[in-house]
Amino acid sequence: MKQSVSAKSDRxxxxxxxxxxxxxxxxxxxxxxxxxxxxxxxWLGALAFIAFLICGLTGILQLQYYVPTPDAAYxxxxxxxxxxxxxxxxxxxHLYSAFAMIFFAFAHMMRGYFLSVHxxxxxxxWIVGMLMGASAMAMGFTGYLLPWTVLSKSATDISIGFxxxxxxxxxxxLMFGLKGSGADSDLLxxxxxxxxxxxxxxxxxxxxxxxHMFEVHGVARPEDGRPPAQEHLIPWFLRVLAYxxxxxxxxxxxxxxxxxxxxxxxxxxxTYEAAASTTPVPEWYFVWVYQILKFSVFEGQTGIRLALAVxxxxxxxxxxxxxxxxxxxxxxxxxPAYVTVGAVAIxxxxxxxxxxxxxxxxxxxxxxxxxxxGSSALITICVLFVWHRHATHPSELLYxxxxxxxxxxxxxxxSSVPAATDTVRRGT
Amino acid sequence: MEREGRFLxxxxxxxxxxRMALMSLGLGVVGILPMLRSATxxxxxxxxxxxxxxxxxxxxxxxxxxxxxxxxxxxxxxLVKLGKRVDEGVGxxxxxxxxxxxxxxxxxxxxxxxxxxxxxxxxxxxxxxxHSGLYDVSSGxxxxxxxxxxxxxxxxxxxxxxxxxxxYGMGPPVIFGKGPPxxxxxxxxxxxxxxxxxxxx
Numbered sequence: 001m002k003q004s005v006s007a008k009s010d011r012x013x014x015x016x017x018x019x020x021x022x023x024x025x026x027x028x029x030x031x032x033x034x035x036x037x038x039x040x041x042x043w044l045g046a047l048a049f050i051a052f053l054i055c056g057l058t059g060i061l062q063l064q065y066y067v068p069t070p071d072a073a074y075x076x077x078x079x080x081x082x083x084x085x086x087x088x089x090x091x092x093x094h095l096y097s098a099f100a101m102i103f104f105a106f107a108h109m110m111r112g113y114f115l116s117v118h119x120x121x122x123x124x125x126w127i128v129g130m131l132m133g134a135s136a137m138a139m140g141f142t143g144y145l146l147p148w149t150v151l152s153k154s155a156t157d158i159s160i161g162f163x164x165x166x167x168x169x170x171x172x173x174l175m176f177g178l179k180g181s182g183a184d185s186d187l188l189x190x191x192x193x194x195x196x197x198x199x200x201x202x203x204x205x206x207x208x209x210x211x212h213m214f215e216v217h218g219v220a221r222p223e224d225g226r227p228p229a230q231e232h233l234i235p236w237f238l239r240v241l242a243y244x245x246x247x248x249x250x251x252x253x254x255x256x257x258x259x260x261x262x263x264x265x266x267x268x269x270x271t272y273e274a275a276a277s278t279t280p281v282p283e284w285y286f287v288w289v290y291q292i293l294k295f296s297v298f299e300g301q302t303g304i305r306l307a308l309a310v311x312x313x314x315x316x317x318x319x320x321x322x323x324x325x326x327x328x329x330x331x332x333x334x335x336p337a338y339v340t341v342g343a344v345a346i347x348x349x350x351x352x353x354x355x356x357x358x359x360x361x362x363x364x365x366x367x368x369x370x371x372x373x374g375s376s377a378l379i380t381i382c383v384l385f386v387w388h389r390h391a392t393h394p395s396e397l398l399y400x401x402x403x404x405x406x407x408x409x410x411x412x413x414x415s416s417v418p419a420a421t422d423t424v425r426r427g428t
Numbered sequence: 429m430e431r432e433g434r435f436l437x438x439x440x441x442x443x444x445x446x447r448m449a450l451m452s453l454g455l456g457v458v459g460i461l462p463m464l465r466s467a468t469x470x471x472x473x474x475x476x477x478x479x480x481x482x483x484x485x486x487x488x489x490x491x492x493x494x495x496x497x498x499x500x501x502x503x504x505x506x507l508v509k510l511g512k513r514v515d516e517g518v519g520x521x522x523x524x525x526x527x528x529x530x531x532x533x534x535x536x537x538x539x540x541x542x543x544x545x546x547x548x549x550x551x552x553x554x555x556x557x558x559h560s561g562l563y564d565v566s567s568g569x570x571x572x573x574x575x576x577x578x579x580x581x582x583x584x585x586x587x588x589x590x591x592x593x594x595x596y597g598m599g600p601p602v603i604f605g606k607g608p609p610x611x612x613x614x615x616x617x618x619x620x621x622x623x624x625x626x627x628x629x
Contacts, residue, residue, distance in 0.1 A: 002519065154536060154537070157534070157535045157536060157537075158534045158535065158536060158558055159508070160535065160605070161533070161534030161535035161536070161604070162534060163603070164534075164604065164605050164609060165534075165609060170606060171608070172468065172469065173467070173468060175605070176467070176468060176469045177467070178575060179605070180620075181469075181620040181621050182500075182502065182606065182620035182621050183500070183501070183502045183620070183621040183622065184502045251446070272495045272504040272529055272537050273495055273539075275536065275537040275541035276495075276506075276529065276537040276538060276557065277539055277556055277557060279558060280558060294559070299574045300574070300576060301576055301609065331584060361557060361558055361559055362574075363559060363560070363574065376485075399609045
């Protein structure tokens with residue numbers, strides 16, 4: 001009896017050894033990570049990528065039924081929804097994991113912004129990350145059109161309508177790229193190709209590039225006033241891999257739960273008659289842009305061009321942040337101006353999103369826009385100012401909330417410790 | 429020629445090789461440039477305006493509207509019987525008009541809104557639900573909201589013998605999305621898609 005158990009375990013060990021000899025799992029090429037980084041906020045980018053992979057899996061399943069023509073697209077989605085086993089769930093999970101991807105990507109970006117991870121030598125990681133974020137938004141934009149519902153088609157028409165107001169070589173080029181001949185079938189086929197082939201391929205290439213840079217530079221250690229302690233490194237196989245799988249299962253089950261509890265309803269099919277009585281609104285992650293474009297100052301052809309230039313400038317500034325903000329300072333408490341800009345940006349995006357959902361199709365008078373955006377910015381700045389004045393100790397700052405209590409206690413007080421080390425240094 | 433395990437390089441040959449590599453790269457890039465033209469729309473031969481039956485006057489009620497495709501299969505227009513004679517109107521009562529349904533602001537689709545449907549309104553209008561653009565029904569001119577150009581009018585003909593209403597052309601400006609906004613080059617309406625089936629004029 002005892003011998004058989006041992007023989008069995010020997011066989012498993014032999015199998016494990018066989019696999020390990022072939023794949024070399026125990027000496028993976030991925031470099032070990034410091035123990036302090038095994039917290040979810042360090043892996044927001046990984047969470048976004050996990051959500052992207054879930055989208056990929058459910059997307060491949062949807063591809064078995066989807067027909068990319070204006071006449072049949074809606075019916076094929078409806079068929080998948082109503083008659084294919086678990087079809088409804090597949091669609092629901094695809095939608096919510098796309099939402100999760102965009103949410104995590106945004107959270108990943110803002111965390112990086114506040115902790116200044118874009119500083120040397122990770123400048124290009126930031127830029128590649130911004131390109132990945134733009135690709136994720138483009139995935140959302142192109143995917144929205146595919147079911148050919150009255151909401152999604154009309155919203156897409158408006159977005160392309162903005163492009164139609166650009167000055168001419170740009171207009172012709174972009175309109176051809178997005179709409180081809182201008183026929184609906186061309187538009188749908190282009191969006192389908194972008195959504196299922198071109199953008200996913202682009203995201204994988206950018207991901208490979210970014211993963212490579214991550215392996216070269218490692219986890220960005222937050223600079224928070226703690227002395228750089230001895231880093232305890234954890235190998236990828238098995239512990240970090242297990243941690244990734246844990247995160248993946250949490251994200252997966254959260255998305256699954258939400259998808260089951262709140263299955264999305266398919267809006268009506270697109271017809272010109274139905275479109276004429278529908279006020280389209282974009283998906284929630286584009287509502288802040290939508291709201292900005294509704295300001296009365298951005299009316300007329302010049303206004304629309306100005307609005308697009310302003311948006312392009314905002315995006316370009318954030319993308320090229322590492323080239324603009326080149327000081328080596330990384331600790332958030334030493335960068336009140338940048339922290340304020342980031343906080344105001346988050347608050348304004350939230351305000352614009354809520355406001356946009358409250359006023360679909362309504363033009364916003366310029367005065368109202370200035371008042372709402374200005375007052376919310378002012379309130380944010382005041383709150384941050386008071387906080388900054390009172391929170392001189394690092395543990396009272398926002399990012400320290402992520403640390404455990406024990407770690408927080410080990411943080412030396414800014415007033416006492418550096419003075420002591422100075423004396424020691426002078427003594428030697 | 430070996431020195432401490434490293435081969436000495438013939439610098440002359442290396443320089444020649446680098447030059448050749450650079451030159452072929454340059455030639456390759458220059459050779460590919462003309463292909464960029466494939467990423468812009470190809471020049472097209474402008475077809476003729478088709479003549480198509482869009483409705484029969486007897487089937488239209490006052491205040492009702494009908495969507496029809498003209499001149500392409502993806503360019504919707506709206507046909508309305510107004511109930512009062514207007515300059516451009518056709519039909520037995522001279523009150524049937526047709527306009528592009530595509531709003532000249534950002535390309536949404538307008539609907540007919542009679543004064544009876546909306547309390548306090550000044551008259552019959554075409555209304556765009558996206559940003560509340562308003563157009564006059566008798567001329568297509570802007571009467572409110574953010575649109576930049578009037579709605580292009582469909583040229584209609586009435587055959588009193590059969591009661592059929594035919595479309596035989598479009599007036600300026602160009603249909604939204606078909607050319608530079610507000611352009612009067614209405615031949616652009618005819619390209620970039622499939623013409624509706626009909627007889628040429």
